[in-house]
Amino acid sequence: MVSNVGTLMQGVGAAWLMTSLTKAPELVALLQTAASLPLFLVGLPAGALADVIDRRWLVLVTQIWMLAAAAALGVLTVFGLMSPWGLLTLTFVLGLGGALSAPAWQAIIPDLVGRQQLASAVALNSAGFNLARAVGPAFGGIVVAAVGPGAVFLLNATSFLAVILVIYRWQAAPRERTSHSEGVFGAVMAGARYTRHAPSLQAVLVRTAAFIVAASAMWALLPVVAVQDLRLGALGYGILLGSLGLGAVGGAVVLPRLRERFSANALMIAFTLVYAAVTLVLAYIHNVWAVNAAMVAGGVSWLILTSSLNVSAQLTTPAWVQARALGVYLLVFQGGFALGSAAWGAVAGQVGDGGALLGSAAVLVLGIATAWHWPLRSGEEFDLSPSQHWPEPELAIEPDPGDGPVLVMIEYHIGAVQAEGFVQIMDAVRTVRLRDGALRWDLFRDPANPERYVETFVVTSWAEHLRQHERITVADRKIEEQALALQQDGTSPAVSHFIAVHPQNGRDRAKASSRPERAGRPQR
Numbered sequence: 001m002v003s004n005v006g007t008l009m010q011g012v013g014a015a016w017l018m019t020s021l022t023k024a025p026e027l028v029a030l031l032q033t034a035a036s037l038p039l040f041l042v043g044l045p046a047g048a049l050a051d052v053i054d055r056r057w058l059v060l061v062t063q064i065w066m067l068a069a070a071a072a073l074g075v076l077t078v079f080g081l082m083s084p085w086g087l088l089t090l091t092f093v094l095g096l097g098g099a100l101s102a103p104a105w106q107a108i109i110p111d112l113v114g115r116q117q118l119a120s121a122v123a124l125n126s127a128g129f130n131l132a133r134a135v136g137p138a139f140g141g142i143v144v145a146a147v148g149p150g151a152v153f154l155l156n157a158t159s160f161l162a163v164i165l166v167i168y169r170w171q172a173a174p175r176e177r178t179s180h181s182e183g184v185f186g187a188v189m190a191g192a193r194y195t196r197h198a199p200s201l202q203a204v205l206v207r208t209a210a211f212i213v214a215a216s217a218m219w220a221l222l223p224v225v226a227v228q229d230l231r232l233g234a235l236g237y238g239i240l241l242g243s244l245g246l247g248a249v250g251g252a253v254v255l256p257r258l259r260e261r262f263s264a265n266a267l268m269i270a271f272t273l274v275y276a277a278v279t280l281v282l283a284y285i286h287n288v289w290a291v292n293a294a295m296v297a298g299g300v301s302w303l304i305l306t307s308s309l310n311v312s313a314q315l316t317t318p319a320w321v322q323a324r325a326l327g328v329y330l331l332v333f334q335g336g337f338a339l340g341s342a343a344w345g346a347v348a349g350q351v352g353d354g355g356a357l358l359g360s361a362a363v364l365v366l367g368i369a370t371a372w373h374w375p376l377r378s379g380e381e382f383d384l385s386p387s388q389h390w391p392e393p394e395l396a397i398e399p400d401p402g403d404g405p406v407l408v409m410i411e412y413h414i415g416a417v418q419a420e421g422f423v424q425i426m427d428a429v430r431t432v433r434l435r436d437g438a439l440r441w442d443l444f445r446d447p448a449n450p451e452r453y454v455e456t457f458v459v460t461s462w463a464e465h466l467r468q469h470e471r472i473t474v475a476d477r478k479i480e481e482q483a484l485a486l487q488q489d490g491t492s493p494a495v496s497h498f499i500a501v502h503p504q505n506g507r508d509r510a511k512a513s514s515r516p517e518r519a520g521r522p523q524r
Contacts, residue, residue: 006159008136047327191324247299
């Protein structure tokens with residue numbers, strides 16, 4: 001929270017400084033772009049980095065990076081050496097540090113509290129940020145007025161010490177490392193494949209986009225309503241933000257009890273309707289007391305909705321790809337917020353802030369329809385712990401880790417009665433294979449022997465296939481067991497591995513045995 005206050009003070013000081021350095025509106029507008037662009041550039045790579053290297057040290061390095069950038073801003077400003085482009089550059093560098101840190105920061109929360117308390121921890125984190133949102137800008141404005149923006153930048157630099165000290169003293173439990181570690185580029189590609197083929201994560205992303213694009217209108221137009229409709233000054237606007245922060249604290253208190261009684265999907269629907277009602281109050285009721293009461297309800301709704309989305313993104317994702325999933329989630333969240341704010345600002349310019357807020361409320365209600373096709377999961381129905389039930393392949397010659405592509409073939413014998421059910425279950429198996437690293441997947445039937453089916457999937461390299469062994473979860477194993485249960489009595493799957501031959505390289509790189517293994521369970 002201390003660091004968040006410093007960051008929000010930084011925004012006020014940077015905006016004030018830019019207006020004093022230049023009158024060009026383009027450069028003033030670029031300040032917000034410089035702060036938000038880094039997340040668009042490094043969202044998924046930052047998540048991949050957090051999954052590949054030690055997250056604790058990544059957070060430490062990025063916090064030191066941001067401390068240095070904020071200190072440079074402060075020193076150059078105090079000595080009168082800052083220029084508009086220098087301010088933009090250092091703002092971008094500061095934002096880049098935050099973008100690299102964000103997925104790792106969120107991914108360490110389960111290490112601190114475990115799955116059972118994750119929802120409460122995320123809510124507490126969000127409540128702290130909303131309190132900082134209420135306090136930070138006002139405090140930043142006071143400091144700018146008293147001693148100038150340079151002091152704000154230096155205070156922000158000092159605030160990073162709070163995070164650095166705590167993370168440095170925290171002794172994290174060592175993460176399991178394997179001999180088949182990923183490179184950053186490979187981790188990015190694996191994260192992209194997972195996102196493409198993981199229905200539970202896709203549901204989170206769709207629901208996040210449907211909510212945040214519409215919900216951003218209230219945040220974007222609140223200053224306009226405060227000044228033009230409610231005739232408030234800076235103090236009155238600060239009180240409105242304080243009401244939002246107070247509501248967020250209340251949301252953090254009631255969320256655990258609500259999660260015990262209602263599903264994540266039900267909470268999303270109910271509090272989206274509450275948030276839409278708050279947006280309508282802001283549009284049409286111009287009584288300060290009524291609006292402040294609505295802002296408390298808005299803070300409760302905002303915290304419950306954003307926390308539910310964040311927790312669902314974490315609890316429905318296995319540990320090996322969790323930071324990458326959070327990187328994509330943050331990209332959608334922040335991108336939707338930025339694009340939505342700009343869009344609703346443009347709408348308000350055409351139809352007024354009341355009309356824009358009415359449109360926002362309507363879009364929020366319409367967005368609830370996404371719940372039917374993309375239901376939000378709580379994660380409690382999945383056991384995402386590693387299953388480790390795939391034994392190491394039995395090979396005549398050991399392949400190099402980089403050899404590939406790798407073709408895996410699994411032969412099944414399925415009777416006519418079980419054929420339809422087998423094909424349906426194999427569609428779920430297809431999702432598992434593609435999500436865990438396969439480039440393509442197919443299921444074939446032998447017309448000469450209709451009871452013979454062959455599953456095939458292709459992986460980029462032998463090392464990537466071995467990583468598939470580690471990625472398979474207990475929930476995935478249950479899906480496999482449903483398919484295996486439909487085999488004919490007395491038969492078991494036969495698995496073969498093939499590695500591509502590259503004669504142009506001057507040697508045969510196909511080292512894996514294509515000898516089928518017949519056992520009680522498949523040799524993957």
